[in-house]
Amino acid sequence: MSIQNEKKVLFDVTTRVAPLGLIAMRGASELGDKVNSYLSRWAAEAGFENETFLIESDCPRFSSGDGKGLIKQTIRGNDLFILCDMGNYSIKYDYFGHENWMSPDDHYQDLKRIIQAASGKAYRINVIMPSLYGGRQHRRNYRESLDCAVALQELQSMGVSNVLTFDAHDPRVQNAVPLMGFDNIIPSYQVLKSMFKNLADFKPNKEHFMIVSPDEGAINRNMYYASVLGVDMGMFYKRRDYSVVVNGRNPIVAHEYMGNDVTGKDIFIADDIISSGESMLEVAAELKKRNAGKIYCYATYAIFTNGFEKFDKAYKDGVIDGVFGTNLTYRSPELLAKPWFYEVDCAKYIAYFITTLNHDMSISEVIDPHEKIQNLLKKYDMI
Incomplete structure (x- = not known):
């Protein structure tokens, strides 16, 4: 299938599971903008004009440090993709008059707040979490917590259908949620x-x-x-x-x-x-x-x-x-x-995943880059 025909298929409104919506959490806005630019361009090339797929959201905090999630436009019936960066240490918030840097724990709490703000109105919720929260603590020795496994179970209980991550430290953590969609992507x-x-x-x-x-x-x-x-x-x-x-x-x-x-x-x-x-x-x-x-x-x-x-x-x-x-x-x-x-x-790669999932198409070809790598080697006369 040609790239142009592939894009038409990926933006065929008759085959998508639901209208597409993308939320980029604080800390993932730069990557979210790049992913959205691919989605918008492909949609326009396929004949479906849409200025943006980004849905405006925010996680403001009170001066006491308490926070809340806020989605500023309708997401009813949307196939919602939430993009988050658990490791972004550059984001700050005010806490009793002081600037406090967000930790992975803070980012994870904000992710749950946004899922709560969706209030069950979305058709489906998918979380794109490139760096898995708690992913380095992937197995238990002695009396230790298993933060990543518990977090995945918590997301499942909140109604998340799919979690997409990149190069998980140990992908076997998905065994904690065998009934939830979990894809580990290697770029x-x-x-x-x-x-x-x-x-x-x-x-x-x-x-x-x-x-x-x-x-x-x-x-x-x-x-x-x-x-x-x-x-x-x-x-x-x-x-x-x-x-x-x-x-x-x-x-x-x-x-x-x-x-x-x-x-x-x-x-x-x-x-x-x-x-x-x-x-x-x-x-x-x-x-x-x-x-x-x-x-x-x-x-x-x-x-x-x-x-x-x-x-x-x-x-x-x-x-x-x-x-x-x-x-x-x-x-x-x-x-x-x-x-x-x-x-x-990796922005284009994420955009391909989003459009493929949005049409309930097989992602096996997207996950397996073997053919693309072979074509790349041929292009540079390496084989």
């Missing part, structure tokens, strides 16, 4: 497309390129890149000191490498999140000791909780040659200005 095609766009000497073939998993937890996503590109893969495993606990975790003693020789090859290291980034930089340094060529890091959520100083130094010293991260969560202006950072735009 592999968007990552490779960005690398071809931004790297002049990018040659992802077996002679010049290699994938390395930073640890055993990231092995599946790295195996996928190695498989679709037809290149070798190595991995590190973290040797920890289980007699000590620092910041709630056992400290890493060393990174041990297993795999083929990396000498002279450019390396791609993929993970779901760069938090402090120390582990990623240690892996890159170990690869440099083994005479690797250029090293490119990727994380779906490049949040840099400890700042950028160590990455600036690593880039200056030639330890890393670039870091790729998506626009699925907040990126500070300082990060976007870094010469070593490259953004992976």
Whole structure:
């Protein structure tokens, strides 16, 4: 099916389940505007004029800190998609005369407020939560909470039909809600497309390129890149000191490498999140000791909780040659200005998901990017 015909199908008012509505929560407005621009443009190209699919909403707070959700126009009968960014740390609110930064807990409460404000009037409620709330606490050891699992159950009980997330830390958390729609999306095609766009000497073939998993937890996503590109893969495993606990975790003693020789090859290291980034930089340094060529890091959520100083130094010293991260969560202006950072735009991908779900069409082709990646490699004469 041609792209033009595909767009007509996706905006056929006779086949959609209900009129489409999009709410972008505070912190996700930038991404929401980009998604809406795709939806509006495709609708116009398919012959359905609609200025915007965005529905105005707000979560104001009283001076005491109490909040409420407010939807400012009708959503009755809409197939409602709520886009939220649980990790946006740049949003503030007034609290007893002081500015308070919103945490993931605050964002999650506002999401529930907006769902409450819908008051059961929407035809269906879908939540697009790229970074899962509580997703890093994905399993229980000893007496611990399971915030993500409980949150998903809570959303289900509030009437949410589908949750869409990107690169979940552990997608098995969906087992907590087996009767609710849950899709874990991996933006592999968007990552490779960005690398071809931004790297002049990018040659992802077996002679010049290699994938390395930073640890055993990231092995599946790295195996996928190695498989679709037809290149070798190595991995590190973290040797920890289980007699000590620092910041709630056992400290890493060393990174041990297993795999083929990396000498002279450019390396791609993929993970779901760069938090402090120390582990990623240690892996890159170990690869440099083994005479690797250029090293490119990727994380779906490049949040840099400890700042950028160590990455600036690593880039200056030639330890890393670039870091790729998506626009699925907040990126500070300082990060976007870094010469070593490259953004992976996922707005169009989200727009495809929304239109596909809005017509109750199969999303298997949207989730599986294999064909698109193969076409991309052919375009750049890589196969």
